Amino acid sequence: MSESAFIYLVRHGEAAMPDEHGRWGLQSAGLTRRGIIQVERLARALAATEIDFIYSSDVPRAKETAAILGKKLKSTPIELKNLHEIDIGKFEGMTLDVLRSSHREFLPWIECSFFGRFPSATFHHPASLRFPGGEDVYEMYSRAVPRFIELAGRSAGLTSIFVGHAWLIQSLICHVTGAPPDQYFRFAGRNASMNLVEVGADGRGVLHLLNAGELLTDVAAGRLRRAGRGSDDRPSDGFQPSAAEPSGH
Secondary structure, eight states: OOOOEEEEEEEOOOBOOSOTTSEEOTTTOOBOHHHHHHHHHHHHHHTTBOOOEEEEESSHHHHHHHHHHHHHHTOOOEEETTOSOOOOGGGTTEEHHHHHHHOGGGHHHHHHHTSOOOOOSSSSOOTTOOOTTSOOHHHHHHHHHHHHHHHHHTOTTOEEEEEEOHHHHHHHHHHHHTOOGGGGGGSOOOTTOEEEEEEOTTSOEEEOOSSBOSOGGGSGGGTSOBTTSOOOOSOTTOOOOOSBOOOOO
């Protein structure tokens, strides 16, 4: 029987969205000063357990978050393609005023994702609602899950961090727990929070922590390795990926 893998699914810190011109730039926004502080605080919590690898989306705010974690945890982040946030297509760089006047069916996206409105069964972004020129949640799920399964299969016996995005991580949690992807909105996704999953080679498993930032050595029945113990139980083939993979949209 193969060993399970512990993977922290970490959302990036607070990003500068909208920018000073009121535009939503999911592909370009960096972290705010508050976001940097959030990530530094998270890094201190994550330092309680042994981390083998840090991975991240290839989007700037995720890479910046991973770099802060990597500096604290002494690990060089590895960028992964196909594990980025949902593609909002023609909405990239759009202002809220234009969205409100011309695309009202997308308002739950902004209201729930950025302004903290309670996402309910009757008010959330439907998984089948595709962004013009971009993706819907089902398409993001279909693109990301095979990559996550590959990561899970190569991570047996290891503890890793993956830095990603709210809807992406919510969808991955659906896969881990067997929930249908259209229920993604039921898993909250605050900035610089960690969701600890324990998965088998198929990427299915257990959700140990949701939106956490607490004492990590108490979770998973104490089975997380404490920092400083070292590890001699890595797979013989070593899964030693290169420092970075080719960037993908």
